[in-house]
Amino acid sequence: MAGKALIPLCRPWIDETEIEAVSEVLASKWLSTGPKTAQFERQFAEYVGVKHALAVSSCTAGLHLSLVAAGVGEGDEVITTPYTFTATAEAIGYTGAWPIFVDIHPLTLNIDVTQIEEKITPRTKAIVPVHIAGLPCDMDALLAICRRHNLVLIDDAAHAISAEYNGHRIGSIGDLSVFSFYATKNLATGEGGMITTNNDQFASVIKPMRLHGIDKDAWARQQDRSIWYYEVTSQGYKYNMTDIQAAMGLCQLMKIEKQREIRKRYAQIYTTCFRDIPEIITPQSPSQSVEAQILSRHAWHLYIIQLRTEQLEISRDAFIDMMREANIECGVHYTPLHLFPFYQKKYGYREGDFPHAESAFRRVVSLPLHPVLTEENIHEVIHAITEIFAH
Ligand SMILES: Cc1ncc(COP(=O)(O)O)c(C=O)c1O
Incomplete structure (x- = not known):
């Protein structure tokens, strides 16, 4: 690469x-x-x-x-x-x-x-x-x-x-x-x-x-x-x-509506392509009820996937490192606040207090999503992920 x-x-x-x-x-x-x-x-x-x-x-x-x-x-x-x-x-x-x-x-x-x-x-x-x-x-x-x-x-x-x-x-x-x-x-x-x-x-x-x-x-x-x-x-x-x-x-x-349209299109491409990768959980759409689904919309600020790490031989961090080797920057949103020393010391929170937040933290990866990217870039990201799972 x-x-x-x-x-x-x-x-x-x-x-x-x-x-x-x-x-x-x-x-x-x-x-x-x-x-x-x-x-x-x-x-x-x-x-x-x-x-x-x-x-x-x-x-x-x-x-x-x-x-x-x-x-x-x-x-x-x-x-x-x-x-x-x-x-x-x-x-x-x-x-x-x-x-x-x-x-x-x-x-x-x-x-x-x-x-x-x-x-x-x-x-x-x-x-x-x-x-x-x-x-x-x-x-x-x-x-x-x-x-x-x-x-x-x-x-x-x-x-x-x-x-x-x-x-x-x-x-x-x-x-x-x-x-x-x-x-x-x-x-x-x-x-x-x-x-x-x-x-x-x-x-x-x-x-x-x-x-x-x-x-x-x-x-x-x-x-x-x-x-x-x-x-x-x-x-x-x-x-x-x-x-x-x-x-x-x-x-x-x-430009905000145009920007949202581009983000939405890229998010849809990701979601469609990841349907064939069972190790990936794709982000939820607004879906509280049928009406809400029709009338609600996502801003697509971030595209956060969750890896089914229990089915994988690599950790989330190793996945991010492999993406970096393919010249693709990924992120983690978020480390739950109760795991940080400040929140533990000041407010007495401990690891184990919020199991869903902790489990998500270990599985999440944010993929590149913004209008400066081209559709080709999105396909490059998908290709790199497909390669990682293929091997
Ligand atoms: C969820 C959330 N809340 C608040 C903030 C703080 O925003 P600002 O940097 O404008 O103060 C951020 C910034 O990244 C955020 O992601």
Whole structure:
């Protein structure tokens, strides 16, 4: 395979449009939060079908602000999944609350909604599900639990831009939803995030909080000619988005449906070709019910296969090494959080606590899936996997 170019796991889809848009902002000399951020928020809200979209510096920051707005604080409990990136539970930790993990469904890899209610206590304030890989969680069940127990539903939508559940875009269903625009995400601005909500009260609390708790940002003051005057009205954070990021975000938003179509087509090619390889479990489609199947869609941020390692002579790690030798980059999403030293030391979690998350972790491999790849690249990945199983 010497000389063959690397097939990367993920790459942002950037062309001249983004470069020109960012250059325009640089030329305008207004670099931080300003007109581009406001435009990005308006267009993002319209795309998602939600009342408010509030741009922030990252999804982690957005999760933190959403938890604070939901009234989560010291000594509270927030239910979430251990099968996620550390940012989800880390943001809960910022508030002084405890992340209470609930195991996942072994095939969807999303939080197992049937196990949530037994973990609810008088201290529980919110539930933070994660739409893993872009597969929508069972939002009807989650909303029903939240309404029964008076909890706030904050969905971590880091993977889920363009995903839909029962005909509604993710971002328009939960009480608060938070997206990530990190460099590898389906909509990438380098770093960045967006909080969406239909709740006016949450929006009005979060708006000043993302910029030092100041009532009027610098752009608004510039428009008013009251350049120096502002009030600090609440505890704030430095979590605002820049116009440089927003200019990129606007270009990426224009391409989001096209990007999803390409990801979906590549995912379908993988799934069709892997039907003949019994050692591979392919990802689930949204399938809560027949209607949900018709009206829901996957964002295909990641294509995660599970290897039936019990039927194989090689381990998951050896498989990834063999793919690397074939110049194909693979990933592992995720090491369950309760296996990390920090979560064991701080919260007392132990190996064995969440068997489905642990079993998935030992079997999962994320394959390259992004629009910078060609269909030929996808077939090269399939060929390399077929070769590994043939031998
Ligand atoms: C599930 C999930 N939640 C949260 C985050 C944090 O996103 P950000 O880097 O924008 O803070 C990520 C980032 O990879 C993620 O995958």
